[in-house]
Amino acid sequence: MKFTFYKYEGTGNDFIFIDNRQNNFPKTDVKRIEKLCDRRFGIGADGLILLENDNETDFKMVYYNSDGNQSSMCGNGGRCIVAFAKRLNLISDQATFLATDGLHKAFVFEDGIISLGMKDVDEVKIESDYVFLNTGSPHHVMMVDDLNNYDVKGIGAKIRYSDLYGKAGSNVNFVQQLLDNHFRLRTYERGVEDETFSCGTGATAAAIAMHAIGETSLSHIYLNVEGGKLEVSFEKVGGIYTNVFLKGPATFVFEGEIEW
Template identity: 70%
Template sequence: MQFTFYKYQGTGNDFVMIDNRSLTFPKNDTKLIERLCDRRFGIGADGLILLENDESTDFKMVYYNSDGNESSMCGNGGRCLVAFAKKLNVISDSATFIAVDGLHHATIDENDIVSLQMKDVDKVEQHESHIFLDTGSPHHVQLVEDLHIFDVRNEGSKIRYGSLYGQAGSNVNFVTQTDENKFSLRTYERGVEDETLSCGTGATAVAIAMKAIGKTNSSVIQLKVEGGELEVSFNQKNGFFTQVFLKGPANFVYEGQIAIQ
Protein backbone atom coordinates (compact mmCIF):
# COMPACT_ATOMS: atom_id res chain seq x y z
CA MET A 1 0.00 0.00 0.00
CA GLN A 2 1.24 3.49 -0.81
CA PHE A 3 0.20 6.57 1.12
CA THR A 4 0.66 10.27 0.50
CA PHE A 5 1.89 12.07 3.58
CA TYR A 6 2.51 15.69 4.44
CA LYS A 7 5.13 17.05 6.82
CA TYR A 8 4.25 20.09 8.96
CA GLN A 9 6.00 21.87 11.81
CA GLY A 10 4.90 24.41 14.40
CA THR A 11 7.86 26.15 16.10
CA GLY A 12 9.95 23.05 15.47
CA ASN A 13 7.37 20.55 16.75
CA ASP A 14 7.03 18.37 13.64
CA PHE A 15 4.31 16.00 12.48
CA VAL A 16 3.46 13.51 9.77
CA MET A 17 -0.01 14.38 8.46
CA ILE A 18 -2.24 11.92 6.63
CA ASP A 19 -5.64 12.55 5.07
CA ASN A 20 -7.61 9.59 6.40
CA ARG A 21 -11.10 10.64 5.39
CA SER A 22 -11.31 7.37 3.43
CA LEU A 23 -10.39 5.42 6.62
CA THR A 24 -7.80 3.35 4.72
CA PHE A 25 -4.81 4.02 6.99
CA PRO A 26 -4.05 1.09 9.37
CA LYS A 27 -4.47 3.26 12.46
CA ASN A 28 -4.19 0.42 14.99
CA ASP A 29 -0.72 -0.60 13.76
CA THR A 30 1.39 0.86 16.58
CA LYS A 31 4.67 -0.43 15.15
CA LEU A 32 3.95 1.12 11.76
CA ILE A 33 3.21 4.53 13.25
CA GLU A 34 6.37 4.32 15.37
CA ARG A 35 8.40 3.44 12.25
CA LEU A 36 6.94 6.33 10.25
CA CYS A 37 7.94 8.74 13.03
CA ASP A 38 11.45 7.29 13.33
CA ARG A 39 14.05 9.83 12.22
CA ARG A 40 16.45 7.22 10.85
CA PHE A 41 14.23 4.51 9.36
CA GLY A 42 11.06 6.47 8.61
CA ILE A 43 9.88 9.95 7.73
CA GLY A 44 10.78 11.42 11.12
CA ALA A 45 8.45 13.36 13.41
CA ASP A 46 7.41 14.06 17.00
CA GLY A 47 4.01 12.57 16.15
CA LEU A 48 1.58 11.43 13.48
CA ILE A 49 -1.84 12.99 12.94
CA LEU A 50 -4.79 11.67 10.97
CA LEU A 51 -7.43 14.03 9.59
CA GLU A 52 -10.78 12.24 9.49
CA ASN A 53 -14.40 13.14 8.79
CA ASP A 54 -16.71 14.13 11.62
CA GLU A 55 -20.48 14.48 11.40
CA SER A 56 -20.84 17.62 13.51
CA THR A 57 -17.57 19.52 12.91
CA ASP A 58 -15.19 20.28 10.03
CA PHE A 59 -12.96 17.31 10.83
CA LYS A 60 -11.64 14.99 13.52
CA MET A 61 -8.08 14.97 14.86
CA VAL A 62 -6.50 11.62 15.75
CA TYR A 63 -3.05 12.09 17.31
CA TYR A 64 -0.27 9.57 17.93
CA ASN A 65 3.00 10.14 19.76
CA SER A 66 6.20 9.03 18.06
CA ASP A 67 6.11 5.83 20.13
CA GLY A 68 3.07 4.81 18.05
CA ASN A 69 0.48 5.14 20.79
CA GLU A 70 -2.62 7.33 20.52
CA SER A 71 -2.20 10.17 22.97
CA SER A 72 -3.76 13.14 24.68
CA MET A 73 -4.18 16.55 23.03
CA CYS A 74 -1.27 18.14 21.16
CA GLY A 75 -1.56 21.92 20.81
CA ASN A 76 1.03 22.46 18.09
CA GLY A 77 -0.29 19.39 16.30
CA GLY A 78 -3.79 20.85 16.41
CA ARG A 79 -2.53 24.11 14.92
CA CYS A 80 -0.67 22.23 12.17
CA LEU A 81 -3.76 20.17 11.43
CA VAL A 82 -5.76 23.36 10.86
CA ALA A 83 -3.14 24.45 8.30
CA PHE A 84 -3.31 20.98 6.71
CA ALA A 85 -7.11 21.16 6.53
CA LYS A 86 -6.80 24.50 4.74
CA LYS A 87 -4.34 22.98 2.24
CA LEU A 88 -6.86 20.20 1.55
CA ASN A 89 -9.62 22.81 1.07
CA VAL A 90 -11.57 21.29 3.96
CA ILE A 91 -11.71 24.78 5.54
CA SER A 92 -10.88 28.34 4.51
CA ASP A 93 -9.87 30.65 7.36
CA SER A 94 -11.64 29.11 10.37
CA ALA A 95 -12.32 25.65 11.73
CA THR A 96 -14.18 23.69 14.33
CA PHE A 97 -12.87 20.22 15.01
CA ILE A 98 -13.09 17.42 17.53
CA ALA A 99 -10.06 15.96 19.33
CA VAL A 100 -9.52 13.56 22.18
CA ASP A 101 -10.09 16.32 24.75
CA GLY A 102 -13.23 17.72 23.11
CA LEU A 103 -14.26 20.53 20.79
CA HIS A 104 -11.78 23.09 19.42
CA HIS A 105 -12.17 26.31 17.44
CA ALA A 106 -9.38 27.86 15.39
CA THR A 107 -8.58 30.57 12.85
CA ILE A 108 -5.73 30.77 10.32
CA ASP A 109 -4.50 33.89 8.51
CA GLU A 110 -2.75 34.37 5.17
CA ASN A 111 0.67 33.96 6.84
CA ASP A 112 -0.25 30.56 8.32
CA ILE A 113 -0.50 31.92 11.85
CA VAL A 114 -2.98 29.69 13.64
CA SER A 115 -4.88 30.66 16.78
CA LEU A 116 -6.29 27.56 18.46
CA GLN A 117 -8.75 27.55 21.33
CA MET A 118 -7.62 25.13 24.01
CA LYS A 119 -9.69 23.54 26.76
CA ASP A 120 -10.74 25.56 29.82
CA VAL A 121 -8.61 25.00 32.91
CA ASP A 122 -10.43 24.88 36.25
CA LYS A 123 -7.67 23.43 38.44
CA VAL A 124 -4.07 24.54 38.97
CA GLU A 125 -2.23 22.58 41.65
CA GLN A 126 0.44 24.68 43.38
CA HIS A 127 3.16 22.73 45.17
CA GLU A 128 6.35 23.87 46.90
CA SER A 129 8.65 23.01 43.99
CA HIS A 130 6.29 22.93 41.00
CA ILE A 131 2.84 23.50 39.52
CA PHE A 132 0.67 20.83 37.91
CA LEU A 133 -2.26 21.32 35.54
CA ASP A 134 -3.99 19.70 32.58
CA THR A 135 -4.28 21.72 29.36
CA GLY A 136 -5.48 18.78 27.27
CA SER A 137 -2.37 16.89 28.35
CA PRO A 138 -0.88 16.72 31.88
CA HIS A 139 1.95 19.16 32.60
CA HIS A 140 4.48 19.59 35.39
CA VAL A 141 5.80 23.17 35.43
CA GLN A 142 8.98 24.06 37.32
CA LEU A 143 10.96 27.30 37.53
CA VAL A 144 14.72 26.88 37.07
CA GLU A 145 17.84 29.00 36.63
CA ASP A 146 20.28 28.71 33.73
CA LEU A 147 17.63 27.22 31.47
CA HIS A 148 19.97 27.25 28.44
CA ILE A 149 22.31 24.71 30.07
CA PHE A 150 19.71 22.79 32.08
CA ASP A 151 19.73 19.00 31.55
CA VAL A 152 16.14 18.74 30.34
CA ARG A 153 16.36 15.17 29.10
CA ASN A 154 17.70 13.61 32.30
CA GLU A 155 15.85 15.79 34.80
CA GLY A 156 12.63 15.60 32.81
CA SER A 157 12.88 11.83 32.57
CA LYS A 158 13.34 11.53 36.34
CA ILE A 159 10.12 13.45 36.97
CA ARG A 160 8.17 11.80 34.15
CA TYR A 161 9.02 8.28 35.39
CA GLY A 162 9.17 9.14 39.10
CA SER A 163 6.66 8.36 41.82
CA LEU A 164 5.01 11.78 41.57
CA TYR A 165 2.78 10.92 38.59
CA GLY A 166 2.56 7.13 38.70
CA GLN A 167 2.53 4.89 35.66
CA ALA A 168 0.84 7.41 33.36
CA GLY A 169 3.56 10.01 33.91
CA SER A 170 3.46 13.66 32.90
CA ASN A 171 5.01 16.08 30.45
CA VAL A 172 7.62 18.23 32.18
CA ASN A 173 8.34 21.93 31.55
CA PHE A 174 11.29 23.92 32.87
CA VAL A 175 10.79 27.69 32.87
CA THR A 176 12.68 30.97 33.28
CA GLN A 177 11.04 34.40 33.35
CA THR A 178 12.63 36.92 30.97
CA ASP A 179 10.23 39.89 31.27
CA GLU A 180 6.93 40.84 32.91
CA ASN A 181 4.88 38.80 30.47
CA LYS A 182 7.64 36.77 28.75
CA PHE A 183 8.94 33.34 29.65
CA SER A 184 11.36 30.86 28.13
CA LEU A 185 10.67 27.16 28.46
CA ARG A 186 12.02 23.77 27.49
CA THR A 187 9.84 20.66 27.54
CA TYR A 188 10.38 16.94 28.04
CA GLU A 189 7.49 15.26 26.24
CA ARG A 190 5.85 12.07 27.37
CA GLY A 191 5.50 9.65 24.45
CA VAL A 192 8.43 11.21 22.61
CA GLU A 193 10.55 10.47 25.71
CA ASP A 194 12.90 13.32 24.98
CA GLU A 195 13.05 17.09 24.77
CA THR A 196 11.16 18.56 21.82
CA LEU A 197 11.74 21.95 20.23
CA SER A 198 8.25 23.05 21.22
CA CYS A 199 5.12 21.82 23.00
CA GLY A 200 1.85 23.68 22.56
CA THR A 201 -0.01 22.28 25.56
CA GLY A 202 3.21 22.85 27.53
CA ALA A 203 3.41 26.51 26.52
CA THR A 204 -0.26 26.87 27.45
CA ALA A 205 0.39 25.24 30.81
CA VAL A 206 3.36 27.49 31.54
CA ALA A 207 1.41 30.66 30.71
CA ILE A 208 -1.49 29.70 32.97
CA ALA A 209 0.81 28.47 35.75
CA MET A 210 2.80 31.70 35.79
CA LYS A 211 -0.39 33.75 35.97
CA ALA A 212 -1.77 31.52 38.74
CA ILE A 213 1.29 31.93 40.98
CA GLY A 214 1.53 35.69 40.38
CA LYS A 215 4.65 35.82 38.23
CA THR A 216 2.77 38.01 35.75
CA ASN A 217 -0.33 40.19 35.78
CA SER A 218 -0.84 39.89 32.04
CA SER A 219 -3.43 37.72 30.33
CA VAL A 220 -1.42 37.66 27.11
CA ILE A 221 1.82 35.75 27.59
CA GLN A 222 4.77 35.46 25.20
CA LEU A 223 6.58 32.11 25.27
CA LYS A 224 10.06 31.51 23.84
CA VAL A 225 10.51 27.83 22.99
CA GLU A 226 13.55 26.21 21.44
CA GLY A 227 11.91 26.26 17.98
CA GLY A 228 10.48 29.80 17.99
CA GLU A 229 7.83 31.89 19.72
CA LEU A 230 4.24 31.26 20.78
CA GLU A 231 1.55 33.40 22.38
CA VAL A 232 -1.03 32.26 24.92
CA SER A 233 -4.00 34.37 25.96
CA PHE A 234 -6.89 33.70 28.32
CA ASN A 235 -9.56 35.07 30.61
CA GLN A 236 -9.23 34.43 34.34
CA LYS A 237 -11.94 34.61 36.97
CA ASN A 238 -12.05 33.00 40.41
CA GLY A 239 -9.28 30.57 39.53
CA PHE A 240 -10.92 29.49 36.27
CA PHE A 241 -9.16 30.02 32.94
CA THR A 242 -11.45 30.31 29.92
CA GLN A 243 -11.10 31.50 26.32
CA VAL A 244 -7.62 29.98 26.29
CA PHE A 245 -5.91 30.49 22.92
CA LEU A 246 -2.57 29.18 21.65
CA LYS A 247 -1.22 31.23 18.75
CA GLY A 248 1.76 30.70 16.48
CA PRO A 249 3.02 29.59 13.06
CA ALA A 250 2.07 26.27 11.44
CA ASN A 251 4.18 25.59 8.37
CA PHE A 252 4.04 23.08 5.52
CA VAL A 253 7.47 21.48 5.01
CA TYR A 254 7.06 18.90 2.24
CA GLU A 255 4.84 16.23 0.72
CA GLY A 256 5.81 12.69 -0.19
CA GLN A 257 4.77 9.10 -0.79
CA ILE A 258 5.66 6.12 1.32
CA ALA A 259 5.03 2.43 0.77
CA ILE A 260 3.51 0.54 3.70
CA GLN A 261 3.98 -3.23 3.80
Protein backbone atom coordinates in the same frame (compact mmCIF):
# COMPACT_ATOMS: atom_id res chain seq x y z
CA MET B 1 -0.61 -0.05 0.00
CA LYS B 2 0.77 3.42 -0.65
CA PHE B 3 -0.09 6.49 1.41
CA THR B 4 0.41 10.14 0.58
CA PHE B 5 1.72 12.00 3.62
CA TYR B 6 2.32 15.64 4.42
CA LYS B 7 4.97 17.01 6.76
CA TYR B 8 4.23 20.09 8.88
CA GLU B 9 6.03 21.81 11.71
CA GLY B 10 4.93 24.29 14.34
CA THR B 11 7.89 26.07 15.98
CA GLY B 12 10.01 22.98 15.35
CA ASN B 13 7.46 20.47 16.67
CA ASP B 14 7.08 18.31 13.54
CA PHE B 15 4.33 15.95 12.44
CA ILE B 16 3.36 13.50 9.71
CA PHE B 17 -0.18 14.14 8.44
CA ILE B 18 -2.36 11.67 6.59
CA ASP B 19 -5.81 12.33 5.15
CA ASN B 20 -7.80 9.42 6.58
CA ARG B 21 -11.29 10.47 5.56
CA GLN B 22 -11.63 7.17 3.68
CA ASN B 23 -10.71 5.34 6.92
CA ASN B 24 -8.13 3.07 5.25
CA PHE B 25 -5.15 3.79 7.51
CA PRO B 26 -4.21 0.82 9.79
CA LYS B 27 -4.60 2.72 13.08
CA THR B 28 -3.70 -0.15 15.41
CA ASP B 29 -0.28 -0.92 13.92
CA VAL B 30 1.78 0.69 16.71
CA LYS B 31 5.16 -0.58 15.46
CA ARG B 32 4.61 0.73 11.95
CA ILE B 33 3.51 4.16 13.18
CA GLU B 34 6.59 4.25 15.40
CA LYS B 35 8.77 3.40 12.39
CA LEU B 36 7.21 6.15 10.28
CA CYS B 37 8.13 8.65 12.99
CA ASP B 38 11.70 7.31 13.31
CA ARG B 39 14.24 9.84 12.07
CA ARG B 40 16.61 7.24 10.65
CA PHE B 41 14.36 4.46 9.34
CA GLY B 42 11.18 6.39 8.57
CA ILE B 43 9.95 9.84 7.62
CA GLY B 44 10.86 11.34 10.99
CA ALA B 45 8.53 13.28 13.28
CA ASP B 46 7.51 13.99 16.86
CA GLY B 47 4.13 12.46 16.06
CA LEU B 48 1.66 11.27 13.42
CA ILE B 49 -1.76 12.86 12.97
CA LEU B 50 -4.77 11.57 11.06
CA LEU B 51 -7.43 13.92 9.69
CA GLU B 52 -10.79 12.14 9.71
CA ASN B 53 -14.45 12.91 9.05
CA ASP B 54 -16.69 14.18 11.82
CA ASN B 55 -20.45 14.67 11.50
CA GLU B 56 -20.70 17.80 13.65
CA THR B 57 -17.43 19.67 12.95
CA ASP B 58 -15.10 20.32 10.03
CA PHE B 59 -12.93 17.30 10.85
CA LYS B 60 -11.56 15.06 13.59
CA MET B 61 -7.94 14.95 14.79
CA VAL B 62 -6.38 11.64 15.87
CA TYR B 63 -2.91 12.03 17.36
CA TYR B 64 -0.13 9.45 17.86
CA ASN B 65 3.13 10.07 19.71
CA SER B 66 6.37 9.01 18.03
CA ASP B 67 6.29 5.80 20.10
CA GLY B 68 3.29 4.75 17.98
CA ASN B 69 0.68 5.04 20.71
CA GLN B 70 -2.41 7.20 20.46
CA SER B 71 -2.11 10.06 22.93
CA SER B 72 -3.76 13.12 24.44
CA MET B 73 -4.14 16.56 22.88
CA CYS B 74 -1.23 18.18 21.03
CA GLY B 75 -1.42 21.96 20.74
CA ASN B 76 1.13 22.47 17.97
CA GLY B 77 -0.34 19.50 16.13
CA GLY B 78 -3.76 21.09 16.50
CA ARG B 79 -2.51 24.28 14.90
CA CYS B 80 -0.83 22.32 12.10
CA ILE B 81 -3.91 20.21 11.32
CA VAL B 82 -5.84 23.43 10.75
CA ALA B 83 -3.22 24.47 8.18
CA PHE B 84 -3.47 20.98 6.64
CA ALA B 85 -7.27 21.22 6.46
CA LYS B 86 -6.94 24.55 4.66
CA ARG B 87 -4.53 22.94 2.17
CA LEU B 88 -7.19 20.25 1.54
CA ASN B 89 -9.78 23.03 0.98
CA LEU B 90 -11.89 21.81 3.89
CA ILE B 91 -11.88 25.24 5.56
CA SER B 92 -11.11 28.84 4.72
CA ASP B 93 -10.12 31.18 7.56
CA GLN B 94 -11.63 29.38 10.56
CA ALA B 95 -12.41 25.87 11.73
CA THR B 96 -13.97 23.73 14.39
CA PHE B 97 -12.68 20.22 14.99
CA LEU B 98 -12.91 17.36 17.42
CA ALA B 99 -9.87 16.09 19.32
CA THR B 100 -9.41 13.69 22.20
CA ASP B 101 -10.05 16.45 24.76
CA GLY B 102 -13.19 17.76 23.03
CA LEU B 103 -14.18 20.55 20.66
CA HIS B 104 -11.67 23.13 19.40
CA LYS B 105 -12.04 26.26 17.32
CA ALA B 106 -9.27 27.93 15.36
CA PHE B 107 -8.57 30.97 13.21
CA VAL B 108 -6.22 31.22 10.22
CA PHE B 109 -4.32 34.42 9.50
CA GLU B 110 -2.80 35.47 6.17
CA ASP B 111 0.79 35.19 7.39
CA GLY B 112 0.46 31.48 8.19
CA ILE B 113 -0.25 32.05 11.87
CA ILE B 114 -2.88 29.83 13.49
CA SER B 115 -4.71 30.76 16.68
CA LEU B 116 -6.11 27.65 18.37
CA GLY B 117 -8.74 27.60 21.10
CA MET B 118 -7.69 25.33 23.95
CA LYS B 119 -9.74 23.66 26.68
CA ASP B 120 -10.72 25.53 29.86
CA VAL B 121 -8.50 24.85 32.86
CA ASP B 122 -10.46 24.63 36.09
CA GLU B 123 -7.78 23.16 38.36
CA VAL B 124 -4.20 24.31 38.93
CA LYS B 125 -2.24 22.40 41.57
CA ILE B 126 0.38 24.68 43.12
CA GLU B 127 3.17 23.10 45.15
CA SER B 128 6.29 24.67 46.67
CA ASP B 129 8.56 23.90 43.72
CA TYR B 130 6.23 23.07 40.80
CA VAL B 131 2.77 23.51 39.33
CA PHE B 132 0.64 20.77 37.80
CA LEU B 133 -2.26 21.29 35.40
CA ASN B 134 -3.94 19.67 32.43
CA THR B 135 -4.28 21.68 29.21
CA GLY B 136 -5.48 18.74 27.12
CA SER B 137 -2.35 16.87 28.21
CA PRO B 138 -0.85 16.69 31.73
CA HIS B 139 1.97 19.12 32.50
CA HIS B 140 4.44 19.54 35.34
CA VAL B 141 5.80 23.12 35.30
CA MET B 142 8.77 24.41 37.26
CA MET B 143 10.96 27.51 37.19
CA VAL B 144 14.75 27.29 36.80
CA ASP B 145 17.52 29.88 36.84
CA ASP B 146 19.87 28.73 34.07
CA LEU B 147 17.78 27.19 31.32
CA ASN B 148 20.65 27.21 28.81
CA ASN B 149 22.63 24.67 30.81
CA TYR B 150 19.76 22.72 32.33
CA ASP B 151 19.59 18.92 31.87
CA VAL B 152 16.09 18.92 30.39
CA LYS B 153 16.18 15.32 29.16
CA GLY B 154 17.74 13.81 32.29
CA ILE B 155 15.73 15.67 34.91
CA GLY B 156 12.60 15.63 32.76
CA ALA B 157 12.75 11.84 32.46
CA LYS B 158 13.20 11.43 36.23
CA ILE B 159 10.09 13.50 36.93
CA ARG B 160 8.09 11.91 34.10
CA TYR B 161 8.76 8.40 35.43
CA SER B 162 8.62 9.28 39.14
CA ASP B 163 6.01 8.00 41.58
CA LEU B 164 4.48 11.47 41.44
CA TYR B 165 2.69 10.63 38.17
CA GLY B 166 2.63 6.85 38.10
CA LYS B 167 2.57 4.75 34.96
CA ALA B 168 0.84 7.38 32.78
CA GLY B 169 3.53 9.96 33.49
CA SER B 170 3.48 13.67 32.72
CA ASN B 171 5.11 16.11 30.34
CA VAL B 172 7.67 18.27 32.14
CA ASN B 173 8.28 21.97 31.47
CA PHE B 174 11.17 24.15 32.61
CA VAL B 175 10.57 27.91 32.60
CA GLN B 176 12.82 30.95 32.95
CA GLN B 177 11.37 34.46 33.17
CA LEU B 178 12.69 37.09 30.75
CA LEU B 179 10.23 39.98 31.27
CA ASP B 180 6.94 40.43 33.12
CA ASN B 181 4.90 38.52 30.52
CA HIS B 182 7.76 37.00 28.52
CA PHE B 183 9.22 33.59 29.36
CA ARG B 184 11.57 31.03 27.92
CA LEU B 185 10.44 27.39 27.89
CA ARG B 186 11.98 23.97 27.33
CA THR B 187 9.88 20.79 27.46
CA TYR B 188 10.42 17.06 27.95
CA GLU B 189 7.57 15.23 26.23
CA ARG B 190 6.27 11.83 27.24
CA GLY B 191 5.72 9.55 24.24
CA VAL B 192 8.65 11.22 22.50
CA GLU B 193 10.76 10.55 25.64
CA ASP B 194 13.05 13.45 24.89
CA GLU B 195 13.14 17.22 24.73
CA THR B 196 11.21 18.60 21.75
CA PHE B 197 11.76 21.94 20.04
CA SER B 198 8.30 23.04 21.15
CA CYS B 199 5.16 21.82 22.92
CA GLY B 200 1.88 23.67 22.44
CA THR B 201 -0.01 22.27 25.43
CA GLY B 202 3.19 22.82 27.42
CA ALA B 203 3.39 26.47 26.40
CA THR B 204 -0.26 26.87 27.38
CA ALA B 205 0.40 25.19 30.73
CA ALA B 206 3.50 27.30 31.39
CA ALA B 207 1.65 30.55 30.66
CA ILE B 208 -1.26 29.69 32.95
CA ALA B 209 1.08 28.39 35.66
CA MET B 210 3.12 31.61 35.67
CA HIS B 211 -0.09 33.62 36.07
CA ALA B 212 -1.41 31.28 38.78
CA ILE B 213 1.71 31.65 40.96
CA GLY B 214 1.91 35.42 40.46
CA GLU B 215 4.99 35.63 38.25
CA THR B 216 2.89 37.76 35.90
CA SER B 217 -0.42 39.56 36.28
CA LEU B 218 -0.94 39.83 32.53
CA SER B 219 -3.15 37.51 30.49
CA HIS B 220 -1.26 37.67 27.20
CA ILE B 221 1.97 35.70 27.53
CA TYR B 222 4.90 35.40 25.09
CA LEU B 223 7.04 32.26 25.15
CA ASN B 224 10.38 31.60 23.50
CA VAL B 225 10.66 27.89 22.75
CA GLU B 226 13.62 26.13 21.14
CA GLY B 227 11.94 26.23 17.71
CA GLY B 228 10.55 29.77 17.72
CA LYS B 229 7.95 31.88 19.48
CA LEU B 230 4.43 31.20 20.73
CA GLU B 231 1.74 33.33 22.34
CA VAL B 232 -0.87 32.29 24.88
CA SER B 233 -3.84 34.43 25.92
CA PHE B 234 -6.65 33.70 28.36
CA GLU B 235 -9.25 35.10 30.72
CA LYS B 236 -9.64 34.12 34.36
CA VAL B 237 -13.26 33.97 35.43
CA GLY B 238 -13.65 32.94 39.03
CA GLY B 239 -11.24 30.07 39.45
CA ILE B 240 -11.37 29.00 35.80
CA TYR B 241 -8.97 29.88 32.98
CA THR B 242 -11.18 30.24 29.93
CA ASN B 243 -11.08 31.64 26.39
CA VAL B 244 -7.58 30.17 26.16
CA PHE B 245 -5.80 30.58 22.81
CA LEU B 246 -2.45 29.25 21.57
CA LYS B 247 -1.07 31.29 18.68
CA GLY B 248 1.93 30.66 16.44
CA PRO B 249 3.14 29.51 13.01
CA ALA B 250 2.11 26.25 11.31
CA THR B 251 4.35 25.54 8.34
CA PHE B 252 4.08 23.05 5.47
CA VAL B 253 7.44 21.32 4.90
CA PHE B 254 6.95 18.73 2.15
CA GLU B 255 4.65 16.10 0.64
CA GLY B 256 5.57 12.53 -0.19
CA GLU B 257 4.44 8.97 -0.72
CA ILE B 258 5.31 5.93 1.35
CA GLU B 259 4.53 2.26 0.85
CA TRP B 260 2.98 0.52 3.87
